[in-house]
Amino acid sequence: MEELRDLRRRIRSVRGTQQITRAMSLVASTRLRRIERLVDPARTYAGALRRIVVDIAARTPPWAHPLLKPAEVAAPAYLVITSDRGLAGGYNAEILRLAMAHISRVPAGGRGRITVMAAGRKGRDFFRRRGLQPAKEYVHLPDTPDERLARRMAEDLLALYVDGRIDSLHLVFGRFMSRGSYRPDVIQLLPVEKAQQAGYQDRGQGKGEGEDEDEDWDGGENGDDGQDRNRVRDVHQDPNPGGERGSGREEGDGRESHARTDEDRGDFDLPLTYEPSPESVLDRLFPHYLVSVVYAALVEAKASELAARTIAMDSATDNAGELMERLTLTYNRARQAEITQEISEIATGAESLR
Amino acid sequence: MSHIALRILTMTKVVLEARASSVMIPGSEGDFEVLGNHAPLVTALRPGRIAATCNGEHKYVQVDGGFVVVMPDRVDVLADPADVTPR
Numbered sequence: 001m002e003e004l005r006d007l008r009r010r011i012r013s014v015r016g017t018q019q020i021t022r023a024m025s026l027v028a029s030t031r032l033r034r035i036e037r038l039v040d041p042a043r044t045y046a047g048a049l050r051r052i053v054v055d056i057a058a059r060t061p062p063w064a065h066p067l068l069k070p071a072e073v074a075a076p077a078y079l080v081i082t083s084d085r086g087l088a089g090g091y092n093a094e095i096l097r098l099a100m101a102h103i104s105r106v107p108a109g110g111r112g113r114i115t116v117m118a119a120g121r122k123g124r125d126f127f128r129r130r131g132l133q134p135a136k137e138y139v140h141l142p143d144t145p146d147e148r149l150a151r152r153m154a155e156d157l158l159a160l161y162v163d164g165r166i167d168s169l170h171l172v173f174g175r176f177m178s179r180g181s182y183r184p185d186v187i188q189l190l191p192v193e194k195a196q197q198a199g200y201q202d203r204g205q206g207k208g209e210g211e212d213e214d215e216d217w218d219g220g221e222n223g224d225d226g227q228d229r230n231r232v233r234d235v236h237q238d239p240n241p242g243g244e245r246g247s248g249r250e251e252g253d254g255r256e257s258h259a260r261t262d263e264d265r266g267d268f269d270l271p272l273t274y275e276p277s278p279e280s281v282l283d284r285l286f287p288h289y290l291v292s293v294v295y296a297a298l299v300e301a302k303a304s305e306l307a308a309r310t311i312a313m314d315s316a317t318d319n320a321g322e323l324m325e326r327l328t329l330t331y332n333r334a335r336q337a338e339i340t341q342e343i344s345e346i347a348t349g350a351e352s353l354r
Numbered sequence: 355m356s357h358i359a360l361r362i363l364t365m366t367k368v369v370l371e372a373r374a375s376s377v378m379i380p381g382s383e384g385d386f387e388v389l390g391n392h393a394p395l396v397t398a399l400r401p402g403r404i405a406a407t408c409n410g411e412h413k414y415v416q417v418d419g420g421f422v423v424v425m426p427d428r429v430d431v432l433a434d435p436a437d438v439t440p441r
Contacts, residue, residue: 038366045365048430052396052423147365272423275383275397284398285421288432295365 004338007331011324018320024087025313032179032306035144039176039303042296049289056278056285057192065279066162067286068192076106077115077135077166079157079294081173081301082123084141088305089312091174091182092122098184099123099172103132115166119153119298135160145302150295157294158287161190173297174304180311182304189293192286356390359428360406362415369433370406370415377429378405379422388424395424404431 062068080099082092106114118124118134120141127134136156142149160166169190174182274281360377362370377388380402399420406413419434 041363041367042365044368045363045432048363048423048432049421052421150365272394272396275381275395281396281398281421288421288434292365 003334004331007327007334011327011331014320014324014327018317018324021313021316021320025310025317028306028309028313029179031143032303032310035299035303035306036176036179038145038299039296042292042299046289046292046296049285049292052272052285053192053282053289055272056274056282060278060282062191065282067190067282075113075115075164075166076168076170077117077157077160078103078170078172079117079119079153080123080127081171081297082118082120082126083301083305084121084139086122087312088309089315091305091308091312092120092126095172095174095184096123096126098186100130102170102172102186115160117153117157119301135165141298141302145295145298147291147295150291150298154287154290154294157189158290167191171293171297173301174308176300176303176307179307182300182307187293187297189290356427358388358390358392360408360431361429362404362417362431362433364433370413372406372408372413374406374408374413374429376407378403379424379429379431380404380417381422388429391426392424394426395422397422399431399433 057068060068078099080095082095086092103114103116114132115135116127116132117136117138118127119138121139124134124137124139136153138149138153157169161169168188171187171189173185175185176182357373357375358377360370360372360374361368375389379386379388380400382398382400385402399417399422401418402416404415404417406415415431415433417431417433421432423430423432
């Protein structure tokens with residue numbers, strides 16, 4: 001009896017958990033659908049600005065502009081974007097592992113002057129525990145990344161750079177690949193380097209032009225770090241059931257046509273004229289560029305987080321289902337055994353009365 | 355007449371994507387008109403109205419600032435986000 005009641009209680013509790021995980025997966029996947037729409041415009045915008053910045057950098061001697069001077073890597077800075085909330089599988093852990101891998105690679109001389117900036121509560125708490133007090137922290141991130149936040153962050157970053165408190169700037173965040181996958185990535189924003197692979201490029205471009213190696217949009221610093229590439233999370237499953245699929249597919253089509261138009265738009269093959277001058281355009285453009293990259297990274301990070309949460313909650317739901325099946329089987333067996341025993345007891349009792 | 359692939363973009367959305375025969379742009383150094391095969395140019399925008407002629411039809415977009423990248427066959431307007439209103 002005791003065992004049966006216990007099993008019943010466990011089944012009920014697992015069912016409750018499953019209801020919660022299923023609801024969380026649905027909520028995450030619905031929110032993802034909204035955020036997903038922001039990813040491409042943000043990438044395109046940041047990619048277009050980046051091409052200008054890189055072009056100016058390539059034609060301007062590094063000493064002519066403070067943003068172009070080469071880093072001595074005496075005071076590197078990392079802006080790490082994580083989520084405020086957990087229950088997203090390994091999402092935050094993977095981002096932070098990549099960030100730590102890069103931070104620990106900084107030569108010992110510069111170690112003392114590493115600046116960490118954390119967006120997202122998970123990252124902030126992690127760095128605090130490690131004794132790396134973030135110089136700036138941005139918590140309670142909005143559900144939908146907004147331009148105001150990106151602007152505030154970019155202003156902080158630029159101020160630190162202009163004050164000389166940092167001499168290089170990296171961004172660590174989750175690159176959104178698809179609804180079923182994301183990849184932790186690092187990009188270098190400052191200083192702007194001539195053959196900078198580390199910036200932003202809209203996706204269509206990188207995919208469409210295989211020969212254009214150094215313009216690969218996902219360049220990042222993965223080139224020198226093969227292991228990052230292996231961290232691709234790829235779970236093939238369709239997180240939206242039934243009728244929702246239609247809309248997802250529509251979005252997919254939109255993206256493809258977009259990729260095609262971007263393919264036609266090659267890189268600058270002609271010398272550009274800057275009015276009034278490259279330096280003055282860079283002065284005005286760079287803050288704008290920084291905002292757009294931070295914004296794009298926030299959008300990608302949010303999309304990755306939601307993708308990760310959808311995946312994690314889906315598999316939790318599946319696990320709960322399996323567990324419930326096993327428990328139900330055990331329960332039925334135990335019940336059967338009990339009935340059998342009772343019958344045999346009654347039979348024995350009746351036999352002995354005869 | 356050669357056409358220009360015009361895109362007016364903000365961070366959050368594509369405001370306008372069209373083939374235009376001419377585009378009037380309020381540049382920081384003065385207004386200018388872009389036809390096909392314009393020399394490559396990058397400049398900032400001042401607040402004003404972008405006027406595009408698409409198939410004889412005029413399209414107007416108000417911008418508060420941003421940048422424009424002009425190439426012989428295309429024009430990308432990277433508008434300052436909050437302030438874009440198509441008219």
